[in-house]
Amino acid sequence: MKTQLYINGLFILFFMGLITTSCNTGTKKVTENNIKFDSIHVEKTYHMLESPDNPNCNLQIEFIYPVKYTNKDILQKIQQQFVVSYFGDTYEKDTPQEAAEHYTQDYLKAYKELESDFKEELKKDKDQPVGAWFSYYEMSSNDIVYNENDILSYTVNMENYTGGAHGAHSHMNHVLNLKNGEPITEEDIFIENFQDNLSQILVDQITEQNKMENPKELENAGFFSIDEIFPNGNFLVDSTGITYTFNEYEIAAYVVGVINVHLSFDKIKHLLKQESPISPLIGN
CATH class of the missing domain: 3.30.565.40 (Fervidobacterium nodosum Rt17-B1 like)
Structure with a gap:
């Protein structure tokens, strides 16, 4: 009886190990810099x-x-x-x-x-x-x-x-x-000819942040032409995605202030190189 319980216990531990291994597949590794x-x-x-x-x-x-x-x-x-x-x-x-x-x-x-x-x-x-x-x-x-x-x-x-x-x-x-x-530059992390696609994603995200349905509405809220919104190289990278910063007068009037646009990796994954310095931050 004890032998059977021991075997069952090993099976349960093995099964849980499979589940844990399965859940960890594709997760991001976090290593603090020294x-x-x-x-x-x-x-x-x-x-x-x-x-x-x-x-x-x-x-x-x-x-x-x-x-x-x-x-x-x-x-x-x-x-x-x-x-x-x-x-x-x-x-x-x-x-x-x-x-x-x-x-x-x-x-x-x-x-x-x-x-x-x-x-x-x-x-x-x-x-x-x-x-x-x-x-x-x-x-x-x-x-x-x-x-x-x-x-x-x-x-x-x-x-x-x-x-x-x-x-x-x-x-x-x-x-x-x-x-x-x-x-690390945009060219290091994005595929070739990424600019137009990323520009549209930026416009869409800014529209969403301002709770608007049509990007053209931005031009009535202090923004300049939406055609002038494009990746400017002024970005941050963290474990969740990439954040672009547009400073005063860059894409909008002074009164609008500094604009930060966070793009999750899920939204831009199709534009990212498979092998780049930030690849370890992106889940499979």
């Missing part, structure tokens, strides 16, 4: 002509950057990508610390060059306030969005004001392949 980060914080304020009564500029930097990775050569390439994407090509040979310092110096220097114009404005009409047009600010940061399966997705956020009716905002996305330290 990369460590540090951050640099900068906050600087300078008043015109060094007088606290005059307009000022304010610079705020919250910069996250990689400091440790298993492959030191790849780490160096990734650090350079972070520096360039955040501060610009001018600082590509700088370390993260040098880039933050040099960028701060250059920002303050550029602002001080406005002091002669400020003096001239004061001479024109001392009763007319000119402070608002010379009160500048810039706030920047970057966020790690996805950090698994040898894929690193992050966003660089920028808000600044240099006079005028309102400030400007931008969000620039970046995806890196940690196997080689190189950026």
Whole structure:
């Protein structure tokens, strides 16, 4: 009797094992990247002509950057990508610390060059306030969005004001392949001639997000021509799909703001290469 129960128990365990194996077929593997980060914080304020009564500029930097990775050569390439994407090509040979310092110096220097114009404005009409047009600010940061399966997705956020009716905002996305330290582009993950099909999917998704039935209705809600909506290379990758970001004035009026369009892998699977850096994220 005990022998029969033991055999039945083995059969049940074997059967459950088959079910488990069957359920795991085609699932995504999740492997956290072995990369460590540090951050640099900068906050600087300078008043015109060094007088606290005059307009000022304010610079705020919250910069996250990689400091440790298993492959030191790849780490160096990734650090350079972070520096360039955040501060610009001018600082590509700088370390993260040098880039933050040099960028701060250059920002303050550029602002001080406005002091002669400020003096001239004061001479024109001392009763007319000119402070608002010379009160500048810039706030920047970057966020790690996805950090698994040898894929690193992050966003660089920028808000600044240099006079005028309102400030400007931008969000620039970046995806890196940690196997080689190189950026992942649309051409790396999509099949040839994907643009037209992906454009239509983007338009349809934006229409759905705005709870509209006809894409043409978007043009009555602050969007420009729907024919101008196409993949712009400004995308993120995570475990659920690809997210495109369209910044102010790119496909719609300023009042519409920044537009994020998330496309699940199911919606775009037919446009993805079978073998690409992001293949491990996609279920069979």
